[in-house]
Amino acid sequence: xxxxxxxxxxxxSALLWLGPSLLLIFGVVLYPAVELVRASFxxxxxxxxxxxxxxxxxxxxxxxxxxxxxxxxxxxVWVVAVVTLTLVLSLxxxxxxxxxxxxxxxxxxxxxxxWAASLVITAKTFVMIYDYYYGTLNLLLSKLGLGPVDFLGxxxxxxxxxxxxxxxxxxxxxAYVFVAGLHAIPQEVYExxxxxxxxxxxxxWRITLPLLRxxxxxxxxxxxxYVFNSFPIxxxxxxxxxxxxxxxxxxxxxxxxxxxxxxxxxMSAAAGVFNVVLILLVVLVYLxxxxxxxxxx
Amino acid sequence: xxxxxxxxxxxxxEPARRHTGWRRQRRWVLPVAGAALALVFLAPxxxxxxxxxxxxxxxxxxxxxxxxxxxxxxxxxxxLGDDRFLAWLKTSLLVATxxxxxxxxxxxxxAYYTAxxxxxxxxxxxxxxxxxxxxxPTALVVGIYREWFNLDMVNxxxxxxxxxxxxxxxFAVWILHGFLASxxxxxxxxxxxxxxxxxxxxxxxxxxLTMPGIVTAVIFTFIAAWNEYVVALTLMIDEDKKPLTVGxxxxxxxxEQHWDQLFAASIVAIVPVVVLFAVIEKHLIGxxxxxxxx
Numbered sequence: 001x002x003x004x005x006x007x008x009x010x011x012x013s014a015l016l017w018l019g020p021s022l023l024l025i026f027g028v029v030l031y032p033a034v035e036l037v038r039a040s041f042x043x044x045x046x047x048x049x050x051x052x053x054x055x056x057x058x059x060x061x062x063x064x065x066x067x068x069x070x071x072x073x074x075x076x077v078w079v080v081a082v083v084t085l086t087l088v089l090s091l092x093x094x095x096x097x098x099x100x101x102x103x104x105x106x107x108x109x110x111x112x113x114x115w116a117a118s119l120v121i122t123a124k125t126f127v128m129i130y131d132y133y134y135g136t137l138n139l140l141l142s143k144l145g146l147g148p149v150d151f152l153g154x155x156x157x158x159x160x161x162x163x164x165x166x167x168x169x170x171x172x173x174x175a176y177v178f179v180a181g182l183h184a185i186p187q188e189v190y191e192x193x194x195x196x197x198x199x200x201x202x203x204x205w206r207i208t209l210p211l212l213r214x215x216x217x218x219x220x221x222x223x224x225x226y227v228f229n230s231f232p233i234x235x236x237x238x239x240x241x242x243x244x245x246x247x248x249x250x251x252x253x254x255x256x257x258x259x260x261x262x263x264x265x266x267m268s269a270a271a272g273v274f275n276v277v278l279i280l281l282v283v284l285v286y287l288x289x290x291x292x293x294x295x296x297x
Numbered sequence: 298x299x300x301x302x303x304x305x306x307x308x309x310x311e312p313a314r315r316h317t318g319w320r321r322q323r324r325w326v327l328p329v330a331g332a333a334l335a336l337v338f339l340a341p342x343x344x345x346x347x348x349x350x351x352x353x354x355x356x357x358x359x360x361x362x363x364x365x366x367x368x369x370x371x372x373x374x375x376x377l378g379d380d381r382f383l384a385w386l387k388t389s390l391l392v393a394t395x396x397x398x399x400x401x402x403x404x405x406x407x408a409y410y411t412a413x414x415x416x417x418x419x420x421x422x423x424x425x426x427x428x429x430x431x432x433x434p435t436a437l438v439v440g441i442y443r444e445w446f447n448l449d450m451v452n453x454x455x456x457x458x459x460x461x462x463x464x465x466x467x468f469a470v471w472i473l474h475g476f477l478a479s480x481x482x483x484x485x486x487x488x489x490x491x492x493x494x495x496x497x498x499x500x501x502x503x504x505x506l507t508m509p510g511i512v513t514a515v516i517f518t519f520i521a522a523w524n525e526y527v528v529a530l531t532l533m534i535d536e537d538k539k540p541l542t543v544g545x546x547x548x549x550x551x552x553e554q555h556w557d558q559l560f561a562a563s564i565v566a567i568v569p570v571v572v573l574f575a576v577i578e579k580h581l582i583g584x585x586x587x588x589x590x591x
Contacts, residue, residue, distance in 0.1 A: 010416070011416065011417055011418065013416075014410065014414070014416045014417075014418065014419075017406045017407060017409070017410035018406070018407050018410060018411075018422060020402070020403040020406065020407070021403050021404065021406075021407040021422075021426075021466060021470065022422075024399075024403055024459070024462060024463045024466055025425060025426070025429055025463065025466065027459075027463070028441075028444075028459050028460055028462075028463030028464075029429050029432055029437075029463050029464065031440075031444055032437045032440030032441040032443070032444050033432070033437055033440055034440070035440040035441075035443040035444050035447075036437055036439055036440030036443070037440075038443070039439060039440065039443050048446055093334065096330065096331070096334065099327060101323070101324075101327035101328050101331060102324075102327075102328045103328050103331055103332070104331065106331075106335065107331040107332070107334055107335045108578065109575050109578070110334070110335035110336075110338050110339050111334070111335070111338050112571070112574055112575060112578060113338055113339060113342060113567075113571050114338055114341075115574065116520060116567070116570050116571045116573070116574035116575075117342070117524075117567040117570070117571060118523070118524035118526070118541075118542050118566060118567060118570075119524065119526065120524075120526045120542045120543075120545070120546065121345075121542065121545065121563045121566060121567055122341060124545070124546065124549075124559065124563065125341045125342070125344060125345045125560070125563065126341060128344065128348065128356070128556070128560075129341060129344055133357070133359055133361070134356065134357045134358070134359065134361045135361065136344050136361065136363065138361070139360070139361045139362070139363065142360075168338075168341075171338075172338070176581060225431055225433070226433075229433040229435045229436055230435075231435045231526070231527050232526050232527070236546075250435055250436065253438075253439070254435075254438060254527070257439050257442075258531060265439065265443075268439050269439045269440070269443075272436060272437070272438070272439045272440065275436045276432075276436050276437065279431065279432075279433075279436055280431075282431075
């Protein structure tokens, strides 16, 4: 039977078709993960040569780092603030973008720009926008009589300033996920609600929001991963400030290996292992959520 | 997500009969609100454009102004004649193109096979791809650096290209898997009956039908590689081997401040990808959320 033959396949031919993918995934995605763990138990010279075993010393060094608490708190604030604000604002943007109006195509195109543009370049532009002396934002604030604010140089303002850029670049993708979710809601449901005399608010609260739940979950988890891993915004906006006071765990890890005075690859790798474990935990939660959704369907 | 209540008043369109006034008004209220929204998202890029059209000294001059005091178009000609800029541009083009070619060459067979056949390990493979999508090069950057260091490949295009290809493979596999799975099996069987080999069927029948998916995967991979920052920042040491994202930042350092060139180069770097992105707008969500929606 030709059907049976084309449906079933042997492991051998599977390896032939999937081989290149597996090679790339194992060789360049999973192997670095192994290298990361190996490096976290090693000592390195400043030029990057492996000197020998370090036991758990690198992990201890990370856990005993005087600024670890600050870095963890920054990370928590950064992830929670950016993800929450992004989700809330994106919902508004998405509902607006699903309306029918003149020029909608152009607006959708404009919303896509921060998503397509390189994050470093956007961040560099924001450095100029936020600048104390020459920044556009301070020009605007001065005109309103609110005086110039040192957005990137004051410890009060730097985190909110970074969060704003984080939200700005996360909205496009999130709004698009919600637009897709809103399109997936069948029109008949709204018609039925209308026939039953539901008010616009009731319709939104009892129909739109619950039916959008899968999209919200997907957007939330993907955003947590992206925002947690976000590097360019913090690295670029925080560039002029010394030390780790305004870093998240990701930029902290990077600076340990490549930018700090110590250039401590082993300690950075240990910090990296902590990061990966944290992300994997999020992935597990994510997979659990999706399974949960299928059960309830 | 109860906080969403604050986000919007009930925005759902109301039946026309009850609110004739609003119906008349929304014809101009919505486009005006749309223009405002568009302006918010374009604002930083407008600043970028305006700053690229003024001399560097005018960018950093108090008091600041919205519009250039002095317009200067020559910066664009200047950077396009700058050897450093051309080298960065070359690297970006080379790395993005090569990564994209590898991703397509590797993901098409994998997506085809998993969409068409049941075999032991199929679920495991798809799960592996899904998990890869969750890994970011940023989190693994130290491990990536160690791998290429051990292979003595730090500061090589090959290392940057392979890393970009590997981390963008998952998206391509997912989106192509979705496209290929939606093509009815009968199409393929008809081709078989007409004497087409398996590879021939893939090339002559399935690939043309999957073109929108391939275009999406191509553009998405190209843009992701074009915009990649942290791996290039770590691996590429020679000034002329850096891609645009990393190179650009050296226009403004402690030693030199060429703001005009930084912003002009930024415009040159983002305009092509924004246009490409707009082309595939419709298909973007499908691939990014495929793993979870299906």
